[in-house]
Amino acid sequence: MILLEPHNTIIQTTLLDKIAKPSTLDVQFVDFDGVRFHLTSGDKKTMILLSMNIRCWDELARYGAMDILKREYGALVLDQPENEYNVSLMIDLEQVPQDPESRDAFVMSIAMLKRNALSATFERAFQEQKELETSGGKAELMEIHYRDEEAIYVQASPDRVTVIFSTIFREETDRIFGKVFLQEFVDARRQPSIQNAPQVLYTNRDPPLEIRHIAGLRSTEDTGYVTFVLFPRHFSKPDVAAATISHIQLFRDYLHYHIKCSKAYMHSRMRARVTEFQKVLNRAKAEVATGEKKTVSGRTMVHR
Template identity: 30%
Template sequence: MILLPAPTRVLQQILLHRIRYLDRAIELDYQLVEFDDVRYHIQASSSDATSMILSIGLPAPPPEAVLSGGLPFGAIEAVKSVFGPVVQIVDPPEHNFQLTLKLDLSKLPPDEDERAELMIQFACLRAIVLGAPLRDVLKHLAAKVVSPEADRLMPIIHRPRESFFVIPQPDKVTVVIPIRFKDSNDSVLATSFLQEFMEARRAGGLSTAPSCQWSPHPPVELKGAPAHALDANSGFVSFVLLPKHVESEKLDNIVWSLCTFHAYVSYHVKCSKGFMHTRMRRRVETLIQALNRAKPEEEKDGKSTQGRSILRLV
């Protein structure tokens, strides 16, 4: 299994390259698109060596999503907590983007390693913004209380016009992720993959992992969810998180893993299809070689010493 890394690789490379030349004013203007329709726009002017502009565009929200200023609940507070005085939130944000940050490069840490670590955090902006509501719920779970702002059924955006649901309780948090695929073949492969994924949880080395269940029908936890959110052709995956699963350094990893679980499944479905296509092509090539060996030899024409053609009988 391959887990997707949280930092956006191209954005990380651009930011790390920029801090290598802090004494220079470099012209930058990049527009990047990541999976699940997350977009970035990074700008820097050749006349200003101390600032950069970074904008992020989020997936189109589903009808049930609850947003504040176009952003998930707690996103602004999460950004301020992670980056502190290094960033200034631009209001209003850039057109067609939900959040625009102005980076003050003069306030970066003096230590080179700390600067690089901060740039990697900027490359994780997607996880910080989209994962803010889930992170808040899981922080309260670690304290064994329920966030006062949390509803019984919290929708959290993770794909264009799609959300997964969080059901917070003092002693556990249940996360239910509807899995949808447009292609029917992808749906079949995803269903098989998720069934195996659920069975893998029973392996000895994974006994401490969160409980995982898959069902082709909506679980009882989704009672009261809108009808369109219950239409999932690849079923529903449920994770039950306990306080021990969100301790300290585990928190960020589990937030990222849950927010990108659909992309994780989609990645392995595409890999499975690629593997099967490769096997089929190799099998076809083997059959063609067998057919070629089974062909009778073609009749060969020879010529006499006088230049006349003769037919050689075999």
């Protein structure tokens, strides 16, 4: 299966093009989960403004998203974002590192703006888990309503961090495919080679116990809840924690992307099979004789 990249390719390619050849710019585009971006140049072609609008910004800001963005981007973060956007970065192309490796790393960090904003909740949960190892108890249940009728719930405990995704399957076939995929996640963990993978639990319609007290949760047949149980080994080291955050926040998009790919593959196979059946039927048709019949004297026989 294909793993989705945590960075935005449009931001990456556009910035690399403008670094090589500065020019006027005004581009608006949308990423997964309805996140809107705006790339524009000001009066000076080498000054690029990147703005992002994400519907769960108020929740992310409460969990420390702005602190993380300032840690990652420093003075690039504007105190007053562009109108109708939640956060803006001002990028001076003349200050971009000249070394190719450093330049690519800088552009990649800018392209991961959405990923870094969403990481605030997970980084806070990982920190809370370390504190609860000695004090005990449970941390606050953090909610990220990043899509209409769908959310991510994160809660730290003394020995784990629980991440719950609620997702809506709009079609009956999507629900069937989703159940097959998610059951494979559960079964695959039984293999000896991936015993250290996070535990995955799936429930249909009924919310997990950790969030059952929340008012307004959907409990319909088209609703599914996926629970990931992260243990300290999944986030104890900085590089491992960064990889965990990058992968887990894209889980919902990963799941629905592969459901659509599977449906497209099955439709293509069905069309190919129909084409083969049509060929067989065409070969089975009886050929109609069109030759003329003549008598012994050479006259043509005419049917009346």
